[in-house]
Amino acid sequence: MARESEASPDATLRAAPFGAAELADAQSEALTRIEAATDLASLEEAERQAVGKRSHFAGLYQQLRAFEPSERKDAGQRLQKVRRRLDEAITAKRAELTAAERVGRLAADRLDLTEVLPAARQGHLHLVTRVREELEDVFVGMGYEIAEGPEIETDWYNFQALNIPVDHPARSSVDTFFVEAAEAETLLLRTHTSPVQIHLLERRELPIYAVVPGLVYRRDTPDATHLPAFHQLEGLVVDRGVSFGDLAGTIETFVHAIFGETVRSRLRPAYFPFTEPSAEFEISCMICDGSGCRTCAGTGWIELGGCGMVHPAVFEATDVDPEEWTGFAFGFGIDRLAIMRHGIADLRSFIENDVRFLEQF
Numbered sequence: 001m002a003r004e005s006e007a008s009p010d011a012t013l014r015a016a017p018f019g020a021a022e023l024a025d026a027q028s029e030a031l032t033r034i035e036a037a038t039d040l041a042s043l044e045e046a047e048r049q050a051v052g053k054r055s056h057f058a059g060l061y062q063q064l065r066a067f068e069p070s071e072r073k074d075a076g077q078r079l080q081k082v083r084r085r086l087d088e089a090i091t092a093k094r095a096e097l098t099a100a101e102r103v104g105r106l107a108a109d110r111l112d113l114t115e116v117l118p119a120a121r122q123g124h125l126h127l128v129t130r131v132r133e134e135l136e137d138v139f140v141g142m143g144y145e146i147a148e149g150p151e152i153e154t155d156w157y158n159f160q161a162l163n164i165p166v167d168h169p170a171r172s173s174v175d176t177f178f179v180e181a182a183e184a185e186t187l188l189l190r191t192h193t194s195p196v197q198i199h200l201l202e203r204r205e206l207p208i209y210a211v212v213p214g215l216v217y218r219r220d221t222p223d224a225t226h227l228p229a230f231h232q233l234e235g236l237v238v239d240r241g242v243s244f245g246d247l248a249g250t251i252e253t254f255v256h257a258i259f260g261e262t263v264r265s266r267l268r269p270a271y272f273p274f275t276e277p278s279a280e281f282e283i284s285c286m287i288c289d290g291s292g293c294r295t296c297a298g299t300g301w302i303e304l305g306g307c308g309m310v311h312p313a314v315f316e317a318t319d320v321d322p323e324e325w326t327g328f329a330f331g332f333g334i335d336r337l338a339i340m341r342h343g344i345a346d347l348r349s350f351i352e353n354d355v356r357f358l359e360q361f
């Protein structure tokens with residue numbers, strides 16, 4: 001034990017040996033400093049003050065020499081024990097602060113893209129996208145699959161395989177965007193979704209019940225009823241014993257699902273190279289309910305798209321046996337359907353990105 005009263009003769013030049021109370025004080029003082037550290041920098045400072053060269057605790061080591069040799073070992077051991085206690089506290093505190101700083105850094109770096117700020121306006125899908133999804137739902141409900149095809153096509157898929165002859169006006173470069181990557185006028189932006197009929201028939205697992213939504217491109221100047229890039233929905237059904245009546249019934253069914261039961265549909269003879277017979281399908285004008293107005297040019301009817309029975313030449317191009325299989329196809333503009341249903345005056349509103357227009361739907 002340290003002697004507080006009775007110093008050895010040569011101890012007068014040295015500090016007095018420490019007692020149990022002083023050691024306990026030094027320990028709790030150091031622990032308090034360590035505990036008080038709030039970050040790694042202040043822990044380093046606390047460590048320096050608690051056990052550094054100039055610390056009260058380091059001073060106690062100096063005092064060891066003031067002990068009687070017989071007591072020095074014991075005093076040294078007590079000092080070591082405190083030192084270990086302090087080192088443990090520092091290590092534990094460092095681990096705690098390191099973890100806390102990591103959590104803090106992660107929190108600061110956090111970028112929550114799903115966060116909805118109360119003050120911000122919430123967006124929604126574009127009307128054309130919503131109408132497309134609605135159409136998909138209607139056809140999925142009728143047992144159709146949703147298919148896709150490439151927007152860059154070859155002349156074969158976009159025209160030839162669809163029985164569109166070389167001199168057909170639809171092939172002219174007046175209407176078609178060609179891609180310059182390949183030999184002149186061999187690659188193009190599809191002008192309709194009908195080439196996907198060919199892809200589906202080639203991938204053929206008959207029967208086919210598919211609808212194909214997608215972008216198509218035509219060299220048109222944008223105006224109220226034309227956009228150079230717009231959306232179509234193609235339908236293709238190939239099965240045994242499919243009739244024109246099935247086609248008419250399918251169109252009537254989806255028209256009712258999209259426009260409501262009061263709107264009627266009808267077919268009018270038309271011509272498409274890849275269907276025979278072909279028809280245009282029209283719906284009764286929902287502005288005047290068929291009595292004739294400006295929107296329907298006084299006819300009471302609005303044209304929606306084209307359709308018909310798959311032409312034998314298309315089956316031939318894709319090696320499908322026309323003796324066994326028959327089919328029908330239809331196609332129409334999704335954007336046009338959307339402006340009709342929502343009474344929108346101008347197709348260009350869809351691409352102008354004016355939020356005052358877009359947020360109405």
Ligand code: PHE
Pocket residue numbers: 191192193194234272275305306307308329330331332
């Ligand atoms: N592809 C034609 C068009 O873009 C529409 C159509 C599709 C017609 C399928 C008949 C059958 O005008």
